[in-house]
Amino acid sequence: METLDRPPSGQDEAAIFLAGLLGEAAEGNHEAFSEFYRLTSPRVFSVVRRVVRDPELSEEVMQEVFLLVWQNADKYDSALGSPYAWLVTIAHRKAVDKVRSWQSSADRDARWMTAEWKQPFDEVGEVVTDRMEVRQVSEALTVLSPLQRESIVLAYFGSLTYREVAEKLAVPLPTIKSRIRDGLSRLRTQLDVV
Incomplete structure (x- = not known):
């Protein structure tokens, strides 16, 4: 497989290389997707971690992000931006969604606890x-x-x-x-x- 031989050194070359990996992943190439993951996951984790803060929850969001990338690799359009920009946009949105979902759940639990709390009978x-x-x-x-x-x-x-x-x-x-x-x-x- 020619695209997996060596990652490029320049920014434009890296974008082209990642776009190629995405294209192959869109066709079901697991090796290409693994390489895409290996090259991009540290940066994605960094973005997610800044939003989510919790390391375990950040890892969960990472899994969701890369699952989405695997399922939607064919939707990547290089005319709209680099693979990193596309990936970081997905990661940021997923991270924000996770924080909102978590906060909503925490608020709902808090409302339930205060509604259900009864003072202990002495x-x-x-x-x-x-x-x-x-x-x-x-x-x-x-x-x-x-x-x-x-x-x-x-x-x-x-x-x-x-x-x-x-x-x-x-x-x-x-x-x-x-x-x-x-x-x-x-x-x-x-x-x-x-």
Whole structure:
């Protein structure tokens, strides 16, 4: 194979040589493609690495670039530029696409994580808080009159309606309502102090 004998030394000669290798690769010549890869991959990796930054991801992009070159070698047109220009354009586009794809994936994961994140339930903290609140309410209930305390306990802790509290205590409903209202007002004042 004549084109693989020795790579040219000048820039124009190198472009012609690489174009020849691409032409042969387009016809399915694996040796020509291997030589094209050997001669161009360091420069392509450099371009990709500057965009992608991550070495492993850069290698992945390199594989994608050269797979595209193998599949599309017949589309190279020397009238539009050198093989390096064509190759570097493909590499840069692939690298930018990879970064955008990676960023999009990272953003999507971040959105999912924040949407799905639930604050861990602190059972011990919840029990302690509940006990403290029960103690504060119990202490505040001591400032009420026995009739107010009994009415509020039956209504709020016994889950009775005002009418049921009135029947249980054999007291008229308006009296129960006023006892509870006045008792709640005193409780509120007492709890604000605590």
